[in-house]
Amino acid sequence: MSSLPEPVVSVTRLSKVYHSGFRMKRIRALEDISLEVEKGEIFGFLGPNGAGKTTLIKILMGLTEPTSGTAQVFGRPPRDAKAKARLGFLPESPYFYDHLTAREFLGLAAKLSGVQKSEAAGRVTGQLRLLRMENAADVQMRGFSRGMLQRMGIAQALVADPELVVLDEPMGGLDPIGRKEFRDIIVDLRDRGKTVFFSTHILSDVEMICDRVGIVIAGRMVEVGRLREILTGDVESIEVTVRGVTGKTQKILERVSQHSLKSGDELLLTVRSEEEVDRIMAISREVGGIRVVGIVPHRRTLEDFFMAHVAKAGGTRD
Numbered sequence: 001m002s003s004l005p006e007p008v009v010s011v012t013r014l015s016k017v018y019h020s021g022f023r024m025k026r027i028r029a030l031e032d033i034s035l036e037v038e039k040g041e042i043f044g045f046l047g048p049n050g051a052g053k054t055t056l057i058k059i060l061m062g063l064t065e066p067t068s069g070t071a072q073v074f075g076r077p078p079r080d081a082k083a084k085a086r087l088g089f090l091p092e093s094p095y096f097y098d099h100l101t102a103r104e105f106l107g108l109a110a111k112l113s114g115v116q117k118s119e120a121a122g123r124v125t126g127q128l129r130l131l132r133m134e135n136a137a138d139v140q141m142r143g144f145s146r147g148m149l150q151r152m153g154i155a156q157a158l159v160a161d162p163e164l165v166v167l168d169e170p171m172g173g174l175d176p177i178g179r180k181e182f183r184d185i186i187v188d189l190r191d192r193g194k195t196v197f198f199s200t201h202i203l204s205d206v207e208m209i210c211d212r213v214g215i216v217i218a219g220r221m222v223e224v225g226r227l228r229e230i231l232t233g234d235v236e237s238i239e240v241t242v243r244g245v246t247g248k249t250q251k252i253l254e255r256v257s258q259h260s261l262k263s264g265d266e267l268l269l270t271v272r273s274e275e276e277v278d279r280i281m282a283i284s285r286e287v288g289g290i291r292v293v294g295i296v297p298h299r300r301t302l303e304d305f306f307m308a309h310v311a312k313a314g315g316t317r318d
Contacts, residue, residue, distance in 0.1 A: 014069030088157035
């Protein structure tokens with residue numbers, strides 16, 4: 001019987017404590033974090049600003065050490081050269097040699113990433129084409145917009161064709177078109193068998209493209225799993241729209257609902273259960289002249305889940 005494939009990223013009971021200020025105050029950035037990222041999935045690491053997302057990414061990149069616990073990338077310590085050779089990284093605030101052109105910068109990134117000289121030019125051209133930067137290939141980057149620089153950031157992360165791509169807040173500061181383009185790139189990476197780990201606080205991006213998520217609040221992991229498991233699909237409320245309601249019938253229907261809103265000859269009723277919907281329909285049949293024209297269930301969203309945990313934790317840390 002064959003064993004299960006090894007996770008691309010494995011974090012076990014990891015904690016990180018910093019010391020800050022003259023009195024060397026202890027700041028616990030991460031506490032008892034555990035997660036695994038499987039090959040070929042998009043994993044969204046979600047949390048408010050200050051929750052510890054960048055700290056974990058720095059540990060995975062070998063830029064800092066955990067205080068306790070372990071982290072592995074491809075089954076190796078994060079600072080292992082063989083592990084680093086298989087990943088690409090875009091930090092939250094990348095630095096660019098802005099006196100270089102886009103082509104020169106990506107050529108340097110390819111060289112530093114160990115791309116063979118015979119392949120480098122083709123890789124650079126391919127990334128410029130992928131990121132729609134061909135027209136600016138030979139322009140110095142000092143004149144690039146925020147969106148163009150962000151494209152260059154992900155291009156350098158991909159130029160060596162890595163198996164794992166780690167992106168720290170890759171869509172921060174981008175306009176809706178730029179975010180859509182980045183989402184498409186991330187999905188394309190998964191379609192090509194790559195693994196993507198990215199941190200964000202933009203909930204809509206997570207819901208659209210992630211296979212699984214980890215939610216971190218104030219340094220603690222509060223949930224890890226598939227969105228359909230975290231958001232169970234339970235209906236939180238149901239909106240029922242009825243038409244042709246008179247004053248007396250309106251009062252009867254409003255007693256069944258938790259909230260109501262009258263607009264012209266339509267009445268919008270908010271209820272919590274299917275039994276209450278059945279009751280509204282029964283009243284409508286009994287009275288006559290009333291039609292139910294809409295029934296819309298409202299399910300729990302990732303934002304509902306996220307904000308509930310933020311409130312429980314008392315907000316975020318500085």
